[in-house]
Amino acid sequence: MATPQQLQLLAPLSGVLMALDQVPDPVFAGRIIGDGLCIDPTSSTLCAPLAGVVSDVQASGHALTITSDAGVQVLMHIGLDTVNLAGEGFTRRVETGQRVEAGQALIDFDADYIALHARSLLTLMLVVSGEPFDSLVGSTGLVEVGQPVLDVVVGAAVGEHPAPLPGDAVFSQPINLPNPNGLHARPAAVFAQAAKAFSATIHLHKLQAQANGKSLVAIMALQTAHGDSVQVSAEGEDAVAAVDALTRLLSEGCGEAVTAPAPVEADAAEMPNILRGVCASPGSALGQVMQIVEASLLVNEFGEALSQALIEADMALQHLRDTASGQAQAEIFKAHQELLADPSLLDQARALIDAGKSAAFAWKTSTDATAAMFRSLGNALLAERAADLDDVGQRVLKLILGVHEQTLELPDDTILIADQLTPSQTAGLDTRKVLGFATVGGGATSHVAILARACGLPAICGMPLQMLGLGNGTRVLLDADKGELQLHPDAESIDQLRTRHERQRQRHQQELAQASEAACTRDGQHIEVTANVASQEETAQAMELGANGVGLLRSEFLYLGRQQAPSHDEQLATYSAIARTIGPAHNLVVRTLDVGGDKPLAYVPMDSETNPFLGLRGIRLCLERPQLLREQFRAILACCELTRLHIMLPMVTNLAELRLARQILEQEARVLGLAHMPKLGIMIEVPAAALMADVLAPHVDFFSIGTNDLTQYTLAMDRDHPRLASQADSFHPSVLRLIAMTVKAAQAHGKWVGVCGAMASERLAVPLLLGLGVDELSVSVPLIPAIKSAVRELNLADCRIIAEQVSNLESATDVREALQRFHEAKVDASPVMEN
Amino acid sequence: MFDKLQQAFWKALTPDMVPDEANITADAVAGLNAEIVAALGGVDNLKSQQPLALTRVRVTLHDEARVDRQALSMAGVAGVMCLEGGVLHLITGLRAEG
Numbered sequence: 043m044a045t046p047q048q049l050q051l052l053a054p055l056s057g058v059l060m061a062l063d064q065v066p067d068p069v070f071a072g073r074i075i076g077d078g079l080c081i082d083p084t085s086s087t088l089c090a091p092l093a094g095v096v097s098d099v100q101a102s103g104h105a106l107t108i109t110s111d112a113g114v115q116v117l118m119h120i121g122l123d124t125v126n127l128a129g130e131g132f133t134r135r136v137e138t139g140q141r142v143e144a145g146q147a148l149i150d151f152d153a154d155y156i157a158l159h160a161r162s163l164l165t166l167m168l169v170v171s172g173e174p175f176d177s178l179v180g181s182t183g184l185v186e187v188g189q190p191v192l193d194v195v196v197g198a199a200v201g202e203h204p205a206p207l208p209g210d211a212v213f214s215q216p217i218n219l220p221n222p223n224g225l226h227a228r229p230a231a232v233f234a235q236a237a238k239a240f241s242a243t244i245h246l247h248k249l250q251a252q253a254n255g256k257s258l259v260a261i262m263a264l265q266t267a268h269g270d271s272v273q274v275s276a277e278g279e280d281a282v283a284a285v286d287a288l289t290r291l292l293s294e295g296c297g298e299a300v301t302a303p304a305p306v307e308a309d310a311a312e313m314p315n316i317l318r319g320v321c322a323s324p325g326s327a328l329g330q331v332m333q334i335v336e337a338s339l340l341v342n343e344f345g346e347a348l349s350q351a352l353i354e355a356d357m358a359l360q361h362l363r364d365t366a367s368g369q370a371q372a373e374i375f376k377a378h379q380e381l382l383a384d385p386s387l388l389d390q391a392r393a394l395i396d397a398g399k400s401a402a403f404a405w406k407t408s409t410d411a412t413a414a415m416f417r418s419l420g421n422a423l424l425a426e427r428a429a430d431l432d433d434v435g436q437r438v439l440k441l442i443l444g445v446h447e448q449t450l451e452l453p454d455d456t457i458l459i460a461d462q463l464t465p466s467q468t469a470g471l472d473t474r475k476v477l478g479f480a481t482v483g484g485g486a487t488s489h490v491a492i493l494a495r496a497c498g499l500p501a502i503c504g505m506p507l508q509m510l511g512l513g514n515g516t517r518v519l520l521d522a523d524k525g526e527l528q529l530h531p532d533a534e535s536i537d538q539l540r541t542r543h544e545r546q547r548q549r550h551q552q553e554l555a556q557a558s559e560a561a562c563t564r565d566g567q568h569i570e571v572t573a574n575v576a577s578q579e580e581t582a583q584a585m586e587l588g589a590n591g592v593g594l595l596r597s598e599f600l601y602l603g604r605q606q607a608p609s610h611d612e613q614l615a616t617y618s619a620i621a622r623t624i625g626p627a628h629n630l631v632v633r634t635l636d637v638g639g640d641k642p643l644a645y646v647p648m649d650s651e652t653n654p655f656l657g658l659r660g661i662r663l664c665l666e667r668p669q670l671l672r673e674q675f676r677a678i679l680a681c682c683e684l685t686r687l688h689i690m691l692p693m694v695t696n697l698a699e700l701r702l703a704r705q706i707l708e709q710e711a712r713v714l715g716l717a718h719m720p721k722l723g724i725m726i727e728v729p730a731a732a733l734m735a736d737v738l739a740p741h742v743d744f745f746s747i748g749t750n751d752l753t754q755y756t757l758a759m760d761r762d763h764p765r766l767a768s769q770a771d772s773f774h775p776s777v778l779r780l781i782a783m784t785v786k787a788a789q790a791h792g793k794w795v796g797v798c799g800a801m802a803s804e805r806l807a808v809p810l811l812l813g814l815g816v817d818e819l820s821v822s823v824p825l826i827p828a829i830k831s832a833v834r835e836l837n838l839a840d841c842r843i844i845a846e847q848v849s850n851l852e853s854a855t856d857v858r859e860a861l862q863r864f865h866e867a868k869v870d871a872s873p874v875m876e877n
Numbered sequence: 878m879f880d881k882l883q884q885a886f887w888k889a890l891t892p893d894m895v896p897d898e899a900n901i902t903a904d905a906v907a908g909l910n911a912e913i914v915a916a917l918g919g920v921d922n923l924k925s926q927q928p929l930a931l932t933r934v935r936v937t938l939h940d941e942a943r944v945d946r947q948a949l950s951m952a953g954v955a956g957v958m959c960l961e962g963g964v965l966h967l968i969t970g971l972r973a974e975g
Contacts (some may be wrong), residue, residue, distance in 0.1 A: 057956055057968075058955040058968050060932075060971070064971060066931060066971065082932050082955075082956060082968050083934075083958070084956045084957065084966075085958075086958075122931075126915065153960065154935070154957060154960050154961075154964055154966070155968065156930070157929050157930040157935060158929060158934055158935070159931075159967060160930065160932065161930070162930045162931040163930050163932075163933070164931070164932065184955070184956060358933070517911040652973065740961040
């Protein structure tokens with residue numbers, strides 16, 4: 043190897059430096075492609091940092107590699123996720139193979155366009171050939187284009203390829219690339235990194251072209267696109283393992299969120315008898331297959347106006363919202379209406395129209411590009427939303443093109459199967475004829491899942507592509523609880539299913555028939571089953587379903603979505619109506635205003651917070667704005683005589699907060715001349731409050747445990763996090779111990795404890811919560827009869843034993859399993875269940 | 878927009894977990910503190926402002942000549958990119974993504 047020499051790299055742009063570790067992109071921050079620096083540009087022409095040959099310019103013009111004569115390879119990548127712009131905003135000034143001088147202009151870009159349409163302008167300059175370097179500028183501050191920034195030690199490159207062992211190359215099957223933009227920088231880097239783990243020589247083949255599989259630049263230079271057929275070959279000792287691993291990596295998208303590749307031709311002969319997926323909505327059904335396929339629309343040069351189609355689409359969505367069978371469906375169409383009005387979509391489309399394109403073309407291009415961007419952000423939830431955008435896109439496109447929706451004629455007992463079902467497709471369905479859904483795409487957050495749950499129909503997602511090869515009319519048994527679709531079910535399976543359904547139906551009827559009866563355990567312990575409500579209508583519904591009052595009235599509904607605070611009269615009228623619905627025999631627990639920085643009120647200006655869930659929320663906000671709290675107390679107190687009134691403070695952490703609030707409450711009560719005070723309690727949702735329950739208990743009349751927040755704060759897991767949400771489980775033993783601690787403290791002072799989080803509405807949790815000593819379960823309205831019935835099946839003594847046992851287990855999963863076994867042993871086996 | 882959508886869907890998905898209505902977006906100052914606004918020539922000089930691209934605030938001004946570059950830098954703006962039509966990108970640092 044030659045004596046190491048120094049090579050200075052010049053700043054390719056002027057701008058602000060950012061430490062590579064801080065770049066919000068795991069591939070770049072992890073230096074998977076290579077080490078270097080990141081500039082947030084203030085100039086808009088990318089210049090060569092060194093002299094050499096342009097070894098690769100991406101067709102989309104957002105990335106470029108230069109190789110110096112000494113073999114130093116430098117990759118420049120303008121912006122994050124800019125590959126999705128498909129070249130828009132970039133003007134290449136050099137071609138592959140061209141020799142450039144240091145400082146020469148390479149790519150002009152429209153910084154404003156990119157800022158408006160891509161995730162970021164952060165630009166990377168990375169030494170991909172791996173030579174070590176010294177930074178001449180640190181990692182923060184300003185740089186000027188052309189200024190020397192890195193000192194690279196030439197000739198010290200690592201990663202020389204050992205001579206390949208002689209032998210025959212192993213080839214993979216052809217793989218269709220699922221990546222929406224082919225193997226661009228990020229997936230290519232992931233592939234190269236994985237390939238480097240093998241000693242074998244690895245090549246990636248596309249038609250006649252081949253690239254060194256360990257070289258990022260070589261892979262990018264193949265210029266692959268979505269759906270391209272590629273092959274991996276390997277030669278050397280671990281060739282077979284390498285081909286296996288890399289084939290899998292390629293078909294999984296090399297770390298990119300990918301949509302299912304185009305359906306392969308399904309081979310009916312090889313179709314297994316049971317297809318497996320993931321449960322998206324529980325239940326089971328027997329029926330016949332009906333497949334939904336969305337026809338692709340031909341876009342012509344019609345000159346129809348976009349705005350007219352947008353107005354019509356908005357009206358159609360409004361109609362769907364108004365006639366939606368449930369709240370969940372209405373919410374989806376509301377979100378679609380918001381998409382229609384999205385400024386960035388409209389800007390893109392209008393720009394294309396101004397450039398002389400037809401409205402249909404412009405609209406399709408802009409929705410397709412944005413959907414691709416949603417899919418590429420690496421966020422499962424947003425990837426799901428790409429389906430919404432496609433759906434809205436199709437709706438408007440059909441209106442522009444004058445294509446009429448066809449209503450689908452469904453036979454009875456249909457099990458709908460599809461690659462992916464859009465909300466528009468499901469909205470027009472006759473749900474009386476549909477018994478369930480099975481889809482290839484989607485997950486627990488997809489529409490099918492949401493809608494199926496709203497309609498109470500079983501659904502499975504993530505099915506194998508083979509499923510789409512099933513002919514219409516095939517008899518299938520959909521068991522979503524097990525995540526299975528059984529083809530041509532035998533008589534025995536059908537019988538079992540029918541028996542199960544019949545039991546469930548009877549059970550449900552029995553629950554409803556007994557809804558008004560008290561919820562007492564078999565050994566005589568009475569449990570209050572109350573309702574979580576947010577309106578007078580819900581309260582009325584709850585009382586009809588046998589609720590023993592309201593355990594949580596979310597007063598936020600009075601405050602949100604308006605420009606000024608509700609007036610005293612309005613508040614008074616609402617609380618009074620709810621109090622009258624409940625009557626003097628039951629409790630009404632009103633939770634005072636519980637908002638924070640994540641859902642600020644227009645008339646309560648707040649500074650934006652980095653982490654609103656740890657910020658000024660609940661009682662903290664109310665004590666900052668005591669007038670708001672004072673007015674709310676005054677309105678609540680006015681219905682003191684109508685019901686057994688309880689007031690509950692959210693997010694209490696310190697005793698001082700409770701004392702201050704009580705002071706305000708007592709002042710207001712005096713002003714009104716009330717004979718007796720309402721009960722005052724607090725939510726236990728901050729771990730500190732649970733840990734300090736013995737200190738708080740003497741000062742309250744009751745505790746109510748908000749298990750959703752208590753869980754997210756105890757486990758430090760965001761309950762909306764796409765990947766953590768499933769682990770943020772209230773059954774975690776740590777949460778159970780906090781509940782036990784709270785109950786113990788309350789009982790020592792003769793106070794009662796309720797649970798008003800989602801946990802109380804879970805049948806499986808009932809024996810656990812009873813066993814822990816909880817006195818009241820406040821549940822979502824439709825589940826009142828089921829939870830009351832669950833209480834009646836239990837012995838409190840058994841509950842205490844199981845609660846004690848599971849609190850010592852190590853995970854939420856273990857707790858759930860133990861409770862399931864308890865349920866099977868104590869409840870299913872009991873004579874109460876026999877009809 | 879992502880926030881709004883995400884909120885709407887979580888609401889639909891887990892009505893019990895996300896109990897409360899609508900997300901009123903109110904990033905009141907949209908990433909601009911009082912010093913920055915003053916350095917841009919005051920509120921009157923601001924036609925529009927929009928935080929975007931993770932690190933930037935895009936502002937449109939009536940009169941670019943009223944911008945005080947030094948005061949901007951004192952107010953914590955790391956870099957300024959002047960574009961056509963009175964548009965300025967202020968580089969204010971990485972924000973969390975929605």
